[in-house]
Amino acid sequence: MSTRSLPPTPAYVLRRIGFYVLICAITLFFAVPMLWIASAPFDASPGLGVHWPDWTLENFRKTLEHPYAMHSMVNSLLICVTTAVAVTAFAALASYALSRVRIPGRDALLYGLLLLSSVVTGTAAMVPIFVMMFQLGLIDSRFGVALVMTGGLLPAAIFILKDFVDAVPKSYEESARVFGASTGQILRDVVLPVARPGLATIMVWAFVNSWGNFLVPFLLIRSIDKQPGAVLMQTLTDEGGSVNLQVLPVFSLLFSIPVVVLYLLVNSRYGFRFHGGIKS
């Protein structure tokens, strides 16, 4: 604080100016796409640059009339809600068991799972997953896509959720047990309500991750009327094959809404509490 009282040296002033210019440049870099998403949908002649829009809602009408655009949103919702619910349900049960029952080699199992899931799923596992789904007859099925994404997200979800469950004192459950509660009652009345912020976090996290997932539905879904928004977006071209600049900006805007809404909802109710899975 003592430097404040002295008149700043020219070198100090120059350093500060340089610093703020750098910050502005970085901010601008990230702000431009946001500005584009905010302005282009309402522009009568949308382009790839950012400029003050010539206000119109024509683009929205075009998007709503698009044969697949809104349908793909429904597909996205279907797939992502299924995935989020499945991930949360399975991760809750698994993390509760892993937290409460001492299994030899439990930590090794957890870390192994996490490592393998992040290395193996995705691009590296494209072919085997395709073959497996093919043999299961789940190609071109939205349920199949949800299943694969659930599998991919589960290890990390279990890892994060186990920390939440670990933080629930055992004495809560023991206390309920002494008062005669059954295992089901303990889970319903004590463990789930106490772990609710963690469950909400995981559910939103799973939803957001599957919402933006391109690869899995791109691989597994053949028919265009079953494709989720993430895949459909790249096919939003006009008759000539160039990007449909009337539909694409609106679609992008609509596509980003669920994620933002979910984030705001959970943040206002619980606050985001990512403890991270770095413990034990």
Place this chain on the structure above:
Amino acid sequence: MAGIDIEGLATVYPNGVRAVDGLDLHVADGEFFALLGPSGCGKTTLLRTIAGLEAASEGTVRIDSVDVTRVEPGKRGVAMVFQDYALFPHMNVSENITYPLKVRRVAAATRSEVASHTAGELSLQGLLERKPAQLSGGQQQRVALARAIASKGKVLLLDEPLSNLDARLRLEARTFLKKLQRDLGITTVFVTHDQAEALALADRIAVMDSGKLRQLGSPREVFARPTNTFVANFIGSTPMNLLPGKVAASSGVEGAPRPTDTTSSQNGSAASSAAVGLVSVAGGSLPAATFSTPVGAEVTVGIRPEYLTVASGDVTGPALRGIVVVAENLGTQSLVTVDCDGTLVGVTVPEETEPAPGTAVALTAPATRVLLYDHDSGELLARQPAPVA
């Protein structure tokens, strides 16, 4: 209301630790019973085994004469208060108190009646809508007690009920707890590592060490006549003097002062007609009630600082003589440490009568207060029964 009978109980952990090791115990109906011991002595495990949260490896637990050794915790008729209170953070006070009833599917109207009634008993009126996080430590503890009481268990188990409260509140809660237990008349077992708490609250105390029972008795017995050096060391806010000594005479020593009527009535002991023996200890000697140990045997002499008297001037008869080293103020009394021929002996004196360091003093004690322990086993040496008059 019911008693608890424990026979040959052992609780062995998977790693082979015998946390509770062959224990026999009877807790009477309506009794306030303390399990006391240092941390890791198995007292909490014993409590949890009674509750059914730990499985007994051997032996039986009976509550109200019913064998519950293999019975689920919820079906034993026990209520328990945990050290951290285990109040459910998402339920308000009323819901917390009546959770045991909700589990049994008692109607909501009855539940709210019980909640307000129990809250009234534990002065929690006006807090029923609060969440546990909005309560003070003392209030949280009372909610935990209220919940245990509302569950109408036959037996109340308390795990370190006062340890989470600050010192001032602890005294208040102690008084409150004792009064509550008296009013309810419910059989209560509580675990504590604080000997003062056990002495203050309990009707009987079980002192435990390494999963075994070291002494069982009323607070007075445990304080005045610890049956071994472990208990002697553990009980008492100023530790008992345990000094190496030798039996000088086993009884009827000529010239030894017989316990006068005043000391015997004061101590309420049966030793009034007993002849007196003598032990030499710390360069001096002390009288001791008759015992069967042969003359010359090595013993450990136990004497509480509270039972030693500082005598000024000359003393005839057995006494310890030494120089005052240091005096520590304990409030209404002071703990004076006296160097008796190289052995440090503690003695308490009333306030403002402390001898200055460097003063030569003599310490005397009534024979009934001098305890002799076997040098090797640390067990109390039996006094010979008083001769029949």
